Amino acid sequence: MIRLLLVDDEPAVLAALRRSLRLAFDDSALQIETCGDPFAALERVCVCEFDIVLSDFMMPRLTGGALLQALKEVAPDTVRLMLSGSTEFSTAMSAINEAGVLRFIPKPWQAAELEEALRLAMARRAELLAERAERQRRAAEAAAGLSPQEREAARLEREEPGILHVRRAPDGSIIL
Structure with missing residues (x-):
């Protein structure tokens, strides 16, 4: 099961995202948590591991870009996605370059585009977990001499x- 954290300061957007994803994915395939505050989301990520985090860009107190950049340090194997109503190219580029965002999804989103981004994120998460397992195996072999x-x-x-x-x-x- 994939654990997904949705972060947006607008409750209506969180509800709409949840509905879109519930229509696209089976309940047994996706466990969704929502968070309306980026600081609370960062605390939650420190407590439990999420496979994917989808964050809005424009939020009060902490931007989604800053949140995902901090997340990159705290949970580097968590796949990061950005959602934004801003159509500025510089916004998307900074999110992708600085926070290591896999996909930038514009608001309002298209259901098919959102589903495709999540499927790509799931595939990337599987790759990251395989890479982590390989690093751990190599470290164990090196320790075993x-x-x-x-x-x-x-x-x-x-x-x-x-x-x-x-x-x-x-x-x-x-x-x-």
Whole structure:
């Protein structure tokens, strides 16, 4: 299940986003939380892990760009999406470059565009989790002090289970 946090200071926008996403995705595929305050959203992200955060750009006290930039530091594997009524190119570029936003979705959004952005974010999240698992595996191997040959044998065994186990007949021939 994908955990999604929606952040916007307008309750009506949060309700409309939730409705759009409920129509596009099965309840078992998407768990949605909403937050009307960017500081509360940042606190929530520090407490539990979200797969995707979709934030409005223009909010009081803290912009969505600043929120997503802070989120990049706190939860780098969380995919960040930006929603904005602003059509300024510089707004979109700053969000993408500084906060590492995957997609910039204009308000009012099109349901198909919102769904496509979420599907891309889900795919990116899967990639980020796979990269994290690979980093952890490499760190564990390095901590275990495995030789290059042992690391290669472990990699081969992961990719093709049983490849290193050779069955032999009594005369020494290989049994296929």
